[in-house]
Amino acid sequence: MRQHARVVIIGGGAMGVSLLYHLSKRGWSDVTLVEKHELTAGSTWHAAGLCTHFAHNATIMAMRAHSVRLYRETLTAETGLPTGFHPSGALRITRSKDRMDEFRHVQGLGRFVGHDFHILSPRELQDIYPLCVTKGIIGAIFEPNDGHVDPTLATNAMAVGARSRGAEIIRHNQVLAIERKASGEWLVRTAQGDIVAEHVVNAAGTWCREIGTMMGLDLPVVPMLHQYVVTDTVSEIADRIAAGAKELPIIRDPEESWYLRQERDGYIVGPYEKSAQPWAVDGVPPAFGMELLPPDLDRVEHIIALAMERVPALANAGIKTVVNGPITFTPDANPLIGPAFGLGNAWLLTGSSMGVMEGGGAGSFLADWIVGGAPPSDALAIDPRRFGNYADRDYRIDKAVEGFGLQFGIHFPNEEREAGRPRRTTPALDMQKDQGAVLGAAYGWERPNWFAAGGGDRHVPLTFRRPGWFNAVRDECLAVRDGVGVIDLSAFSKFEITGACAGAFMASLGANRPPARQGRIGLVHALTSKGGVASEFTVTRLGDEAFYLTSAAVAERHDEDLLRVRAAAFADVTIENVTEKRGVLAIMGPRARDLLETVSEVDLSNPAFPWLSAQIIRIAGIKAAALRVSYAGELGWELHVQLVQVGNLYDALTRAGRRFDLRPFGIYALNAMRLEKGYRAWGADLTTERTPLEAGLDTLVKTEGRAFVGREAMLARVGDGAWKMVLLEIDDDGQQLPFYAHSVMQADRPVGIVTSGAHGFRIGKTVALAYLRPGISADGLTVSILGKEFPARELPEPPYDPGNLRVRGLGAGEPVALTPA
Known part of the structure; x- marks a missing residue:
């Protein structure tokens, strides 16, 4: 050795x-x-x-x-x-319209990636799998290369x-x-x-x-026990082999949670039970190696019975072997x-x-x-x-059991799975629940996705189409456009960078220069060695050698790693992760200044507190780092306070906001509004695959006289070989709603991929960000959503307040022609 x-x-x-x-x-x-x-x-x-x-x-x-x-x-x-x-191929069958939407969505993604998935009618399913009973089946997806x-x-x-x-x-x-x-x-x-x-x-x-x-x-x-059964000879399969027929494709029934594949002249049938069984949670037995656990067919026989009804030939087979062993989740x-x-x-x-x-x-x-x-x-x-560290023993067990039981679950957009929650909360959470908050989880943090105002139904069905929260989110967006709204952004990852070399370190961090003056705010994208976007930081300069960084919630450990690795080249840089010490509330809308002036004695006028600047102030007696930024594209401030004070601040703002019709809003509304402004989101529109120049962030790239990781690789990807991000307006049919991973088509071929999409309620249009392959013009584009093509046009500038008058506090901006949502 x-x-x-x-x-x-x-x-x-x-x-x-x-x-x-x-x-x-x-x-x-x-x-x-x-x-x-x-x-x-x-x-x-x-x-x-x-x-x-x-x-x-x-x-x-x-x-x-x-x-x-x-x-x-x-x-x-x-x-x-x-x-x-x-190379048997594989089938997934369904009785569910939602599942058919999922199949069409995967088919669309496969079309872009370069893999063919075929949607089948029950009759076509019968032709491919003659041993299957198609009663109740509305369709299937066939994967010929599986x-x-x-x-x-x-x-x-x-x-x-x-x-x-x-x-x-x-x-x-x-x-x-x-x-x-x-x-x-x-x-x-x-x-x-x-x-x-x-x-x-x-x-x-x-x-x-x-x-x-x-x-x-x-x-x-967590190791989870999974069983499958290997059968003896199945006469119907033996007859097919004798007649020279092709091997049957693998068949899965996701609703009944089983898979079935031909094994020589018999079958393997594998069920995934809802009441899943963790194993060796606190340590695998030392002697365990190539052993199996005793069969426990009582746990899965009801699922196998369903498979027998769907494929009656299975019911005629005896059991040769039961495999019961651990797989990790x-x-x-x-x-x-x-x-x-x-x-x-x-x-x-x-x-x-x-x-x-x-x-x-x-x-x-x-x-x-x-x-x-x-x-x-x-x-x-x-x-x-x-x-993160919120994923403790109980969490991982709860989520593994949930994941095993949902092995064949439908992957809806905006799905929030409940097991293991809550893990990280703010003191404002109970007040938000009382206001009708419907919660999601981001890196363990509970945060409002939207609000069911006035006692509305919080339990809307999941769907691939226009969701039940559509009108509620519309009202939130319009309230922010016309008045003022409050949103909890405490899930942000947050870091303080200090030390004698902090300025030099920050100058080397990414494609943009950090703010040069104390109290100014900038956006910096750290790159990979290949020029792709590794991380996105909002950077506030607190002093000569002090900076405050925020980034995406899910990026907390990723970004901490990146900062510490790159800071190691500098003699005196201290990085502190303050994510769990700080909370963030944002006030956005044309009346944001009016509201904040009632709970603060600070001059919030444009000359005294300009856009992209920060000050330490007191709001309702609570010390806050106030950052004048707005992801919604409206006049607004983020208020960064000690996490323990978030509840008090939320209560004070809510009370003061009554005279201004303050409206709480959630992440779904913020997402819709940022897309109307063409703002990119890390993890969706900004990934390691594309450079900031390909993402259309040219104004945030400063290369002259600067060295930073990925600089040369980024510049090498300019020109004919570069992808291009475009903001698209999509002519939808009032039923679909783009979200992500839809193929962009031109002349019946995939030329791009949607990275995020939403209905823009302030403009009355459906918009999406998408990447186009190198050399592709924006002429004659369509977006394929669940198997249907919708015309799409590139927008040369953001459709909402393109001059940034509203976010700068210079007026209401250009009038917006609204059409019914």
Whole structure:
């Protein structure tokens, strides 16, 4: 065994071996994988091996597609070894109109990414799967390039490919401890000796929490028991084989929560019960390796009975084997792929409930990230730092049980799943509930999404179309346009940067210069090494060497990592995460100044308190950092106070606001208003995939005489090869509502992708931000929403107050011609 390696990977399942294979393909041959048992031990060896392209996120869809290509073609071509891949195709059937909308949405995303999904009628379903009873079915989606693989064969083929390029695999070698050396390298102590490595990767799957503890991490992962049944011979399948028929496609019934695939001349049927069973929550038994748990068919027999009704041939088969083993679940059922929070050169590649399906692509994704220094595509859905310290033991158990039970749940836009909540709250929450707040969760924070005013119904159905909160959000937007509104933005991530080198550090942080004068505010985008947008910070200069930064709620750990890593190059910079110490209330609307003047003695006029400036003032006797910024595009201030004072401040503003008809509003209204202004949102419109220049943020990019990470890479992506962000007006039909991941079409081909959309109630138009591929003009565009094409036109400037008169407090701006919503 090597004593030194560039990378040590801990865990020999599909994901860990895939990373080893892909690192070696990228020329990093000085890599070692250690496995405490045999390769595939834990969950890989007993996986059903299903492979799909179906996903609700472009990165995950691409990752799964890479797995399919790898198992179907690449590995055998390179190694000469079989992977056992069966290109059977796959079906998902439904009785639900909402599910059909979901199918059409995934089909639209697939069209942009380059994967074909076919929507089928019941008759077409019967033609493809003649053993299926179609009674009650209204449609299906067919994935022709899906299939299933032998997990052991595929993993061993990757291992052979890695070894052939110099990579090392050490089996039966338990990791005993992991330490950080003073040099920054990692010391991995194993049963067969110590290894010093530049990078360490936790790909331990079932044992990832134990390895995480050695690394100093508390991973939000829970092993969940999943059962599937392997049947004896099914006569109908045996007859098909004898007649030379093609293998039946995998079939899933998401409403009844089962999957069924042909296994030789029989079936594998896998149910996902709602009353899911966590296992080994506080530690996997030391001797556990390639064992299974005893069958417990009482838990799932009702689901199997439903599968038998849908595919009667299944009812004629005897049971050959029952597989009952652990698979890992994170709180949102997506894997943990990327940097480990707070640890340099430490990575996670684990937490996948679909490790074989995603493993091939996941290994490639992380290999690109480690070698290239930036993720190859938007990583927000899989970045381990999307969870914070609020994800404690109870939370991860509650969410894992919920996620397992909703393995086939419909992924509605704006869905808020309730398990594990609340976790982080502000003292204003009870008052907001009394006002009719309908809450969402952002990085553990409870915050109002919208308000059911006047005792309205808070429980509106989820939908892919115009939602039940549409009119309530319209009223909120118009109240902010015509008067004044208050919104709780306490979920923001918040950092203070101080020290003798703080100014120099901030000058190097991103594409824009930080504010030069005390009390001024600017927007700074930190870039990846490839020029993409890594983070977005609102920066307030508090002094010569003091800055206050806010960023997106979900970016808290991500941004803290970025700040600390980049500040390490400076001798005297202190970074303090003050997210849980500060709360934020924002007052927005043309009467914002009138309201605030009644609870403050400060001069809030334009000359005394101009746009994009900040002052420390007192509001109703409470000390606040008042920032004159407005994401809604109206006159407004953000009031940053001690979190414990948020309730008192909210109460004081509510009382004072009665004479001004102060209206509370939520995140949905803010999202609609920011889109009317063309304001970009980090994590949706701004990602690592696109530069700020491609995103249309030219005025926030200052390159002359400056050096910052990603500068040259950003500038290299100017011209013919650049994508372009456009603000589109969409002619909708009064039923649809754009949200994200809709293909933008031109001459019947996908030329772009919608990143966010909403109805603009102040302008009476539906708008969306979208990226167009390089070289695409904005002529003749349509947006495909749930399978229907809607004409779309590029707006040359924001349709609401393009001169920024309202946000500058210079008047009401140009009159807006409103049309009925």
